[in-house]
Amino acid sequence: MIKEVIVVEGKDDTAAIRRAVQADTIETGGSAIGAAVLKRIALAQERRGVIIFTDPDHAGERIRKIVAAKVPGCKHAFISQEQAEYKGDIGVENASPETIRHALSHLRTEYEAAVSMVTWEDLIDAGLIVHPEAASRRLEVGKKLGIGYCNGKQFYKRCAMFQITREEFEAAAELLDK
Incomplete structure (x- = not known):
């Protein structure tokens, strides 16, 4: 079980994470992140720590920036577009369990x-x-x-x-x- 809560974009990302590891997630529901979601992420950061694991595309980077700006000290997991691509769709939900585990074992922490x-x-x-x-x-x-x-x-x-x-x-x- 991963101690930190993983922030993802949606339910398909949560399903992919759970296929790879035992972890709790918070779904942002896309790039229009509401105040209530940010409040939950801040509480998770305070109590358990947070890993931001968003899609390697423009929308995912936007979400990563918003969350990191509002909730300092988050850890970051990254995958490449090639690792997240399936039939032209790019997203964490398309990554293999091995790719997800690798990304979660090579976290970066912002300072x-x-x-x-x-x-x-x-x-x-x-x-x-x-x-x-x-x-x-x-x-x-x-x-x-x-x-x-x-x-x-x-x-x-x-x-x-x-x-x-x-x-x-x-x-x-x-x-x-x-």
Whole structure:
């Protein structure tokens, strides 16, 4: 049984989580998260801790940002779009139990007022921004670091938020050129 409560988008996500692990979930009901849901998530964070596990798409990232902003200190589980895709549909509900268990065993915790150990210049040097293949390169490095896919500015923020060390970053970026 996972101690923390897992925040997911809907009932199909809850079913997928329960196929993989024993855990309690809170469903946001989509990206229009109500005050009552946020209050339940805050209570869960206070009593047991919270893991945010949303779809690897625009709506899922929006939900992740809303919950993280309103309920500080959450842990984050990420899967890639490829791991969450089935017949053109992207969602946690499509991920295999093994993928879900892997994501839940590689959580990232955000740190408030974190200072990035990775610089903007590091992102440029690694070809993660201002590079013709920056998006695909960020996707691969994001997978290796376990922080998911995002644009360059958000990638930089996640490196700070999850306290990615320069060594972790360099090791992940080094794999791009092999």
